[in-house]
Amino acid sequence: MEAIIRTEGLTKIYRVNGREVKAVDNLNLTVYEGELFGYLGPNGSGKTTTILMLLGLINPSRGRGWVANYDITKESKKIRTIAGYIPERYSFYEDLSAYRNLKFFGKLNGISDSEIDDRIKWALELVELHDWINSPVKTFSRGMKQRLALANVLIKKPKVIFLDEPTAGLDPHARAKFRELIKRLNEELGLTVFLSSHMLHEVRQICNRIGFLMNGKLIAIDTIDGFISKMGYKIVFELTKINDEIISAVKSINGVNKVFRTDNQLTIYAGRDVRLELSKLANDFNAHILTLKLETPTLEEVFFNIYGGGTR
Amino acid sequence: MSVSIIAIKEFSDNVASKRFLILFLLLSILSILSAFTVSNRFYGGNLKSFSDLLTTGSLSLIYLIGVVGPLIGISLGFDCISREIESGSLMLLLSCPVHRDEILNGKILGGLLTIILALGTSITLLIGFIMIQIGIAPNFNEILRLIIFFLASIIYILCYMSLSILTSIIFRRSSISLLVSMCIWIFFTFMINMVASSLASFLPEVDVEGRIKVLTYTLMTSPTFHFYALSRVIINPQFVIDPFGIFPRRSFSKELSLIESLNLATPNMFILIVLLMIFISISYIKFLREEIR
Numbered sequence: 236m237e238a239i240i241r242t243e244g245l246t247k248i249y250r251v252n253g254r255e256v257k258a259v260d261n262l263n264l265t266v267y268e269g270e271l272f273g274y275l276g277p278n279g280s281g282k283t284t285t286i287l288m289l290l291g292l293i294n295p296s297r298g299r300g301w302v303a304n305y306d307i308t309k310e311s312k313k314i315r316t317i318a319g320y321i322p323e324r325y326s327f328y329e330d331l332s333a334y335r336n337l338k339f340f341g342k343l344n345g346i347s348d349s350e351i352d353d354r355i356k357w358a359l360e361l362v363e364l365h366d367w368i369n370s371p372v373k374t375f376s377r378g379m380k381q382r383l384a385l386a387n388v389l390i391k392k393p394k395v396i397f398l399d400e401p402t403a404g405l406d407p408h409a410r411a412k413f414r415e416l417i418k419r420l421n422e423e424l425g426l427t428v429f430l431s432s433h434m435l436h437e438v439r440q441i442c443n444r445i446g447f448l449m450n451g452k453l454i455a456i457d458t459i460d461g462f463i464s465k466m467g468y469k470i471v472f473e474l475t476k477i478n479d480e481i482i483s484a485v486k487s488i489n490g491v492n493k494v495f496r497t498d499n500q501l502t503i504y505a506g507r508d509v510r511l512e513l514s515k516l517a518n519d520f521n522a523h524i525l526t527l528k529l530e531t532p533t534l535e536e537v538f539f540n541i542y543g544g545g546t547r
Numbered sequence: 548m549s550v551s552i553i554a555i556k557e558f559s560d561n562v563a564s565k566r567f568l569i570l571f572l573l574l575s576i577l578s579i580l581s582a583f584t585v586s587n588r589f590y591g592g593n594l595k596s597f598s599d600l601l602t603t604g605s606l607s608l609i610y611l612i613g614v615v616g617p618l619i620g621i622s623l624g625f626d627c628i629s630r631e632i633e634s635g636s637l638m639l640l641l642s643c644p645v646h647r648d649e650i651l652n653g654k655i656l657g658g659l660l661t662i663i664l665a666l667g668t669s670i671t672l673l674i675g676f677i678m679i680q681i682g683i684a685p686n687f688n689e690i691l692r693l694i695i696f697f698l699a700s701i702i703y704i705l706c707y708m709s710l711s712i713l714t715s716i717i718f719r720r721s722s723i724s725l726l727v728s729m730c731i732w733i734f735f736t737f738m739i740n741m742v743a744s745s746l747a748s749f750l751p752e753v754d755v756e757g758r759i760k761v762l763t764y765t766l767m768t769s770p771t772f773h774f775y776a777l778s779r780v781i782i783n784p785q786f787v788i789d790p791f792g793i794f795p796r797r798s799f800s801k802e803l804s805l806i807e808s809l810n811l812a813t814p815n816m817f818i819l820i821v822l823l824m825i826f827i828s829i830s831y832i833k834f835l836r837e838e839i840r
Contacts, residue, residue, distance in 0.1 A: 249838075292641055292839055312644045320642035326635035328560075342552045343643040387639070 236267035239395050239427050240289060244298035247284050247451075258284040260451040261298065266429060266444075268394075271421050273442030274431040275538075281451040282431040283323065286397045289429075290320055303394050316345060319388025319396040321381070323403060329373035333364060333383055336372055337390055344391040351390075358386035362416060378409025385416065395427040402437055414441050439534045447538065459534055466504065466532040467492070472513050473500040473526035481520050488512045499525070504532070549645040553653025554660065561661040566622050571665050574615045578669040581611055582676030608673055609778040612666070612700050613771055614736060619665055620707030621728045623658040626721035627712045628834065633721060638839070647835050654712065655705075655827070662704045670697060688784075691805055696781050699812075702819055703774040707732065709826035716833045735769040770822050777815035780808050 245262040248255050259281040266272045276282050287293045289302055291311020300307040302314045327336045337355045346354055359365040362382040367375070375383065381401060388396050398417070402410040418441060420426045432438050438445055439459060446456040455462070474481070477499045485494050490507040503509070510527055517524045561567050585607070628651075631637035640650055670693070678684050685693065711728040718724045734742075743765035747758040766772045784802040803811070 287839065290642065312646065315642060315644040320638075322635070322638040322642070324635045325638045327639070328636060329634075339552065339556055340639060340643060343549055343640070343645055345548075345644060384639075388642075 236269065238265045239268045239270075240264065240266035240272075240300075240302050240429065242289075242298065242300040245285070245288060245295050245300050246297040247281070247288060247293065248296040257451045259288065259295075262451075262453055264446060264453060264456070266395075266427065268427055269421070269425050270444060271418070271428045271442045272430065273438035273445040274429060274448060275433070275435060275438050275445050276431075276448030277433055280433075280448045282433075282448060283399055284451075285448075286320065286399055286429070286431060290315060290318060290397065316391065317394045319391060319393040321384045321388060321396070321398050321401055323400040325384065327372045327380065327383065327387075330371055332369045332371055333359065333375075333386075334368045336383070337387055340387050341390045346390060354390040354392075355386075358389040361389060361420070362386045376409070378405050378412065381405060381409070381413055382416065385413075385420075389420070393426070395429060398428065398430045400432055400434075401430065402432075402434070410437070417441055435535050435538060445534075462534060462537045463532055466537045467506045468504070468508055469530045469532040469536070470503040470505060470508075470510060470513065471500065471526055471528050471530055472503055472524075474517055474522040474524060475499065476520075476522050477501065481516070481522065484516050484520070485513065488516070504536075549643075549649045550652045550656060553640075553645075553650060554656035557654050557657025558660045561623055561657060562664065567619070567661065567665075570615065570619050570622055571668070574611070574619065574665060574669045575672055577611050577615060578608075578673035579676055581608060582673050582680060586677055586680035608670065609775060609782065611669075611673075612703070613775055613778070616666070616700060616704040616774075617707035617732045617736065617771065619662065620658075620704040621711045621725070621732060623661055624708040624711030625715055625725040625728050627654050627658070627715050629715040629719050629721045629724050632719050641839060647837075648831060651712075651831060651834055655709070658708050658712075659701070659705060662701055662708070666697065666700055666704065670700075688805060689782075692782050692784075692808070695805075695809070696778055699774065699777055699781060699816060699819070702816075702823060703770060706770040706819060706823045706826065709823055709830060713826050713830045713833070716830055716837070735771045739766060739769045739772060767818060770819055773815040773819045773822075777812040777819070780812045780815075784808060 242262050242264045245259060245264075246257065247259040248257050250256075262285060274282050274285065284293065288295050289300055289307055291307050291314055294308060303317050305311075305313045305317075307314065328339070331339070334355060337358070338351055341351045341354060342348075355368070356365065359368055362385050364379060364382055364386060367379065372380065372383065385396075401417075402413055405413060414437070417428055417430070421428055428441070430438065430441060442459075444456070444458050445462065446453050448454070457465070472485070477496065482494060482496060482501070485491060485501060485503060488505075488509050490509055491503055491505045493504040495502045503513070508529070510529070513527060514524060626633075628637070631640065641647070674685065674693070707728075710731060711724065714724040714727045714731075715721070718727065743762045746765055747762040750758065750761060753761070780803075784804070
């Protein structure tokens with residue numbers, strides 16, 4: 236696969252009250268064509284700043300970057316012809332219809348008059364808004380506006396789209412619909428998706444590779460399976476009785492990383508399979524084993540337990 | 548290409564906006580009222596020339612545009628950028644392959660087209676009504692003077708529009724931008740004379756000539772002052788400018804040719820254009836350097 240987004244030591248430093256704040260710190264990232272890439276991190280971790288630098292809307296303080304082989308500092312206008320962007324906070328012209336909004340932005344994207352109507356119809360059908368083509372945007376729900384924003388980037392037939400917290404503020408139904416749409420566009424059009432979010436469950440449901448950003452630094456990047464395998468073993472261990480002595484004994488077993496207690500159940504994260512030691516331990520403490528099984532850890536568990544991820 | 552797309556949208560947004568329609572109606576009604584007022588003076592037998600009708604009286608064309616013109620300019624500019632920032636449409640605009648200067652150019656061009664429409668209509672209305680009322684038309688020389696006055700008025704209103712675009716970029720909030728623009732307009736239109744006189748009279752140990760210089764230099768900062776000065780000279784061939792360079796007064800000895808009038812009005816026109824360029828340049832610098840997050 237060919238790289239469509241590439242950065243080398245990309246850094247952005249803001250001056251806040253005379254103090255330097257590194258919003259993005261030495262970012263080395265590669266996203267490949269056709270990928271659904273999740274850019275995950277807490278609020279304020281530098282996700283939006285990264286996207287704005289990649290689109291050439293803000294200049295990096297240091298480092299370099301390319302989108303579809305276009306230099307982000309020298310060829311930003313070219314990047315914006317082949318890249319779509321849905322910001323976290325945006326608004327269409329509310330009094331204008333969906334058609335007039337798309338026509339305005341379509342023309343700004345260089346689409347010719349002869350092509351524009353067909354593209355608008357095609358994009359609105361794709362996002363299932365064709366029945367609303369002449370309705371003013373102010374009558375649209377948040378979910379519809381989000382789909383309209385997607386149509387707005389699709390009319391320029393982009394190679395890559397940047398989505399910044401795309402489902403924030405949507406109800407569960409609209410969120411699910413939007414997710415399905417993104418996946419479908421990736422499958423049918425081969426569109427590369429760079430999705431920035433602080434919601435792990437959302438990224439997990441859409442993306443096949445994830446980069447985890449913390450305080451401006453990319454601290455981990457892997458596929459979902461890769462992340463889960465890093466977590467090692469998750470063992471659910473339920474006994475008839477549990478006390479502090481048993482918990483201490485479990486923690487002292489070689490390979491055990493973390494132990495969490497819920498009533499008489501322990502959830503153990505370990506670097507190896509320690510079920511044999513656990514059954515011996517239950518015997519030593521005269522406790523009956525109710526459950527002793529291996530489980531696949533969730534992505535959430537990986538982040539919270541390994542990287543300490545969460546919102547700031 | 549992008550500039551014209553943005554300009555056309557801006558123009559259609561402007562002419563469809565309620566605030567512009569209100570100001571446009573106000574200017575049109577005042578133009579008609581002005582026409583009736585000056586026509587009545589003609590019946591009193593005081594008319595010296597067609598130009599005289601447009602330059603004298605409390606509701607003259609010059610006074611009308613001098614006061615209402617900036618309001619139209621401010622109404623077109625005060626939320627020009629801040630509205631896009633507040634609503635979030637600026638991000639969608641910037642995500643298109645357009646440079647920021649193209650956005651600003653488009654906005655200014657759209658505003659210019661709106662000013663031409665408003666001003667053209669009101670001047671045509673006023674002259675048309677005067678012609679109907681008194682039954683005489685301006686001669687060729689007066690038409691030429693009116694065309695030059697029309698261009699000067701556009702520059703004058705653009706000056707205030709650029710100023711309010713600048714406040715829109717600096718303050719990023721439409722309400723504050725409007726407030727600041729209005730304060731500047733009030734200062735330049737109604738307070739500058741008072742401030743200039745006060746400054747000149749309170750300066751210790753300065754002779755009369757020095758005081759007049761202080762008065763002159765203070766007044767020179769106001770686009771409104773330059774507009775009044777150059778308009779009288781351009782429209783009315785009987786107006787000349789006094790020895791200190793910028794104060795117009797009526798000359799009863801002779802009528803000036805168009806070239807002579809233009810020569811007299813050039814310094815004021817030049818300063819008006821310089822003020823316009825300053826406001827536009829600062830707007831460009833500020834908008835292009837703005838961190839969008």
